[in-house]
Amino acid sequence: MVGVGSRYESEAESGISHFVEHMVFKGGRRFPTARDVSEAIEGVGGVLNAATDREATVFWTRVPIAKLGLAVSVLSDMLLSPALDPEEVVKERQVVIEELRMYQDNPQDYVQIAFDALMWPDHPLGWDVAGREETVLSFTAEDCRRHLETHMLPSTLVVSIAGGFETDAAIAEIDEAIGPWSDRRRGIPEPPAPATPPSGAPLRVIRRSAEQANILVGARAPSYNDPDRHIAEILNVILGEGMSSRLFLELREHRGLVYDVHSFMSRMADTGVLGIGLACEPRQAATALQAAVVELRKLAEEPVGDAELTKAREYAKGRLLLQLEGTSALCEYAGQQLLLQGKIVEPDELVARLESVDAVQVSELAGRLLSAGLRAAVVGPFRSETRFEKAIAV
Numbered sequence: 001m002v003g004v005g006s007r008y009e010s011e012a013e014s015g016i017s018h019f020v021e022h023m024v025f026k027g028g029r030r031f032p033t034a035r036d037v038s039e040a041i042e043g044v045g046g047v048l049n050a051a052t053d054r055e056a057t058v059f060w061t062r063v064p065i066a067k068l069g070l071a072v073s074v075l076s077d078m079l080l081s082p083a084l085d086p087e088e089v090v091k092e093r094q095v096v097i098e099e100l101r102m103y104q105d106n107p108q109d110y111v112q113i114a115f116d117a118l119m120w121p122d123h124p125l126g127w128d129v130a131g132r133e134e135t136v137l138s139f140t141a142e143d144c145r146r147h148l149e150t151h152m153l154p155s156t157l158v159v160s161i162a163g164g165f166e167t168d169a170a171i172a173e174i175d176e177a178i179g180p181w182s183d184r185r186r187g188i189p190e191p192p193a194p195a196t197p198p199s200g201a202p203l204r205v206i207r208r209s210a211e212q213a214n215i216l217v218g219a220r221a222p223s224y225n226d227p228d229r230h231i232a233e234i235l236n237v238i239l240g241e242g243m244s245s246r247l248f249l250e251l252r253e254h255r256g257l258v259y260d261v262h263s264f265m266s267r268m269a270d271t272g273v274l275g276i277g278l279a280c281e282p283r284q285a286a287t288a289l290q291a292a293v294v295e296l297r298k299l300a301e302e303p304v305g306d307a308e309l310t311k312a313r314e315y316a317k318g319r320l321l322l323q324l325e326g327t328s329a330l331c332e333y334a335g336q337q338l339l340l341q342g343k344i345v346e347p348d349e350l351v352a353r354l355e356s357v358d359a360v361q362v363s364e365l366a367g368r369l370l371s372a373g374l375r376a377a378v379v380g381p382f383r384s385e386t387r388f389e390k391a392i393a394v
Helices: 016-026 034-042 065-080 086-105 107-119 133-138 141-151 167-182 229-240 246-254 282-301 306-323 327-341 347-355 359-372 386-392
Strands: 047-052 057-062 203-207 213-220 260-267 272-280 375-380
Touching: 016 034, 016 047, 016 057, 016 065, 016 086, 016 141, 034 047, 034 065, 057 065, 057 327, 065 167, 086 107, 086 133, 086 141, 107 203, 107 213, 107 272, 107 375, 203 386, 213 282, 213 359, 229 246, 229 260, 229 272, 229 282, 229 306, 229 347, 229 359, 246 260, 246 272, 246 282, 272 282, 282 359, 282 375, 282 386, 306 347, 306 359, 375 386
Parallel strands: 203 375
Antiparallel strands: 047 057, 213 272, 213 375, 260 272
């Protein structure tokens, strides 16, 4: 895991973190081609992949325990000795552009892109992680190399392993792979631009012919460094996590307005968002949006009952503990906490924090979210914004 993502980029280099993520799969010193890289892992039944987010880029593999040394060798070669062939850069530009167009053609993905831009206008957090076509077309092998030299540092790299391995042997293999690289002196990268308050119009309606309307509505919420993040987690569960949540029961089961409705949390170091997503028949879109906002308003106005609060706590606790039974989730849990927060919080401590959340805290947080103002993105066959403006007015 590397502590760099799209929020570290300037407008001219938007998407470079994601592009570099693609390029390191093209080969390195020990595994010189993309085929060599993939066959090394897949040849032992393993899986190799990566993902770029706003604050981190994750490169991961899952292999049989006897092949741990191979996994370390492949990943370290990709990241520390990438080939970055200029001819491969030219080919990969078009691959990434096709990826961008795929997301733009999918209304569920496109509404997320529009929503992010509304939540963090004119800020790297609001830009598409994959960049724009014009920036992708400008990237060179030297740009990729400079990005890695600037951001790929011992202070920004975390290696996380989970499974039935011998600890001393694993540490020795990692030290052998990255020791010489980590001993070199380097500069300190510039910190990312801090999050700024949202500004401009709170609503964007994108007209597009479609059988369904796709809507995201939400507000700024606690960051992953904010003590209130656990309150936000319980609020999110009550509002829209699972089939027993308020949004699902009201909008789908009771009123039949939607097929898909849910809420979600997105958290960064100094900001976050609580959002509601739904998809429905366009003629019902404004009604469904208003109904979703009403459910959030109810949480601010009426304290949650004991039974519902207990269920939400148990849901959040159980989901966490079940996830950590898998090695992949455990590996990600430990690595991301160490990378982004500088320490690993034990699951028992997280469970205790979730159990401490009370009904008053949930209502107060819901009220603060509403007071900060809702912002919404809508994709569908609409000519007017008026009904949607009324729906998000608090």
